[in-house]
Amino acid sequence: MRTVTIVGYVVLGLLLVGLELAARVRPKGSIPTLGMTLRHPMRLRATRIGMLMAWWWIGWHFFVG
Amino acid sequence: MPAGPALPVIVAAGLVQVVRQNAMDVAVFFGTALLIVVDAQLPHTSRSRRIPTGFGWVVLAALLGAVLGLAGLGSPVTRIVLAMAGVVGLVVTLRGPADRTVAPLPPGWRAWASVAVAVAVWELLAWLSQDQPDLGNPDHPTLSTLADPVLASTLGRSLLCAAWAAGMVWLLRGLATGGDPNTGSGSGGGSGPTVPRPDPPLPG
Numbered sequence: 001m002r003t004v005t006i007v008g009y010v011v012l013g014l015l016l017v018g019l020e021l022a023a024r025v026r027p028k029g030s031i032p033t034l035g036m037t038l039r040h041p042m043r044l045r046a047t048r049i050g051m052l053m054a055w056w057w058i059g060w061h062f063f064v065g
Numbered sequence: 066m067p068a069g070p071a072l073p074v075i076v077a078a079g080l081v082q083v084v085r086q087n088a089m090d091v092a093v094f095f096g097t098a099l100l101i102v103v104d105a106q107l108p109h110t111s112r113s114r115r116i117p118t119g120f121g122w123v124v125l126a127a128l129l130g131a132v133l134g135l136a137g138l139g140s141p142v143t144r145i146v147l148a149m150a151g152v153v154g155l156v157v158t159l160r161g162p163a164d165r166t167v168a169p170l171p172p173g174w175r176a177w178a179s180v181a182v183a184v185a186v187w188e189l190l191a192w193l194s195q196d197q198p199d200l201g202n203p204d205h206p207t208l209s210t211l212a213d214p215v216l217a218s219t220l221g222r223s224l225l226c227a228a229w230a231a232g233m234v235w236l237l238r239g240l241a242t243g244g245d246p247n248t249g250s251g252s253g254g255g256s257g258p259t260v261p262r263p264d265p266p267l268p269g
Binding site for chain 2: 008031040045052060065
């Protein structure tokens, strides 16, 4: 079961890399880059506050516990 | 009510922290939800803050990662550095511009959202398999459980800390400008041009 779980994470990670590559190979295509996708919700203040909290919390969770 | 899905998502994540019985995380998530509600009631300027950019930020992220990596997990230095990063981020965010109107993303953004949801579901399934909320299941590990051996080494910890710090630096630039890549000198890409608001009708 451990192997299946890890393979799942790897596959999902590869999908993320594949999406970024697809976006960069065809800049005018239908897939935006990750940077574009993350910047778009930043147009809203509520999302900005949420994104800051989420990233800060990830740091605290991993490096402090 | 604030626009967008941020508030319900954070409240839902906060409820997960209630199940985890982690008092600090509950306070962080519900405190953030309260901040979003209060912030939505306040007036805000539409002016973006200009953020200095360039190679200095790369050096800053590397230094931050090195300090965090060398300081050790949970050390006082790590706590202080992370707390300071949070305070700086909060100040930058709260001084940022009001809600902006921008052109919609290409439809392919749904592919990103789908993979992100799949990661969240996979992580949630792994977490639900744990006998105790804060005790990892090696047969069905969460990302935290998988990261533990990496974080145990100075090199691995420094690299992960540097990656986190680089993400925080990138985020700060977006928070200051409302995600506008044309303010400062954002590194390519963007959420599309700002859609100009229509001029008010002339009197008479």
